[in-house]
Amino acid sequence: MLHKLVIDAVSSQASKLLMSEKGLPAPDVEKHLKTMLHSALSKLDVVSRDEFETQQAVLLRTRERLEALEARVAELEQQNQ
Known part of the structure; x- marks a missing residue:
């Protein structure tokens, strides 16, 4: 509006x-x-296109790190069972 x-x-x-x-x-x-x-x-x-693309790249890296950490946590949980 x-x-x-x-x-x-x-x-x-x-x-x-x-x-x-x-x-x-x-x-x-x-x-x-x-x-x-x-x-x-x-x-x-x-926001500017440059700022959008920068934030998009940061989000992608963050998502990749989160997925790696989730996999590591799942692995550690399997080891402790």
Whole structure:
């Protein structure tokens, strides 16, 4: 729901900027759009692709270590029976 509100707000602001009577030159329009989009995206709860891939690799290593520890615990439990 929040994402829709942010996107709607950006869309509304972009429409107002493009419909402006001031007739802003293209570089100014692009600059304003980038600023608005950056502001809107910074409000969203997202991470960069690099951060996501780093965390994915950390999770994979952690999962592998957990599986190895589980196997070791099972082995030790078998030895104690």
